[in-house]
Amino acid sequence: MTPMEQLKAMVAGKKVAFIGAGVSHKPCITMLAALGADITLCDQKKSLDDFGDYADTLRKLNVKLSLGEHYTDGFAGQDIIMRTPGRSCRPPNRPVRL
Numbered sequence: 001m002t003p004m005e006q007l008k009a010m011v012a013g014k015k016v017a018f019i020g021a022g023v024s025h026k027p028c029i030t031m032l033a034a035l036g037a038d039i040t041l042c043d044q045k046k047s048l049d050d051f052g053d054y055a056d057t058l059r060k061l062n063v064k065l066s067l068g069e070h071y072t073d074g075f076a077g078q079d080i081i082m083r084t085p086g087r088s089c090r091p092p093n094r095p096v097r098l
Contacts, residue, residue, distance in 0.1 A: 012036035014079040017066075019043075021054060022084050033061040040064040042074040 001009070016037040018025045033039050041063050048055045048065060058065070066074020075081055 008035040011080070014038065015040065015077060016080045016082060017042050017074055017078040018082045020084050021051060021058075024084055025082065026054065026057075028082065029063065030057070030061065033063065037080075038064075040066055040074045040078065042066040042071045044068065044071055 011032050012035055014037055016032055017040045018029055020043050021029065021041055029039055029041065039061065041058065043051075043065075044067070045051060046068050048058065048067075050067075051058060064074070066072075
């Protein structure tokens with residue numbers, strides 16, 4: 001089985017949430033949607049139109065949206081949550097241990 005076939009087997013039919021639609025997530029959203037994942041985009045933006053030109057892509061891919069102040073509500077029920085590399089996963093005000 002090729003790596004792409006393995007990825008498809010892993011994500012097809014799964015609920016996958018993306019935290020934000022930054023540069024690194026846009027191609028991933030497109031690829032995982034093409035492989036049969038059910039995509040939810042969780043973002044602090046207030047509306048689909050706030051995504052500018054990318055809004056058309058989100059519509060075509062049938063991406064579900066969880067937006068605004070309570071965007072993290074979209075994490076509920078997801079099988080996989082994708083976070084952008086630019087996001088810190090440590091709580092604020094906690095030192096980094098090296």
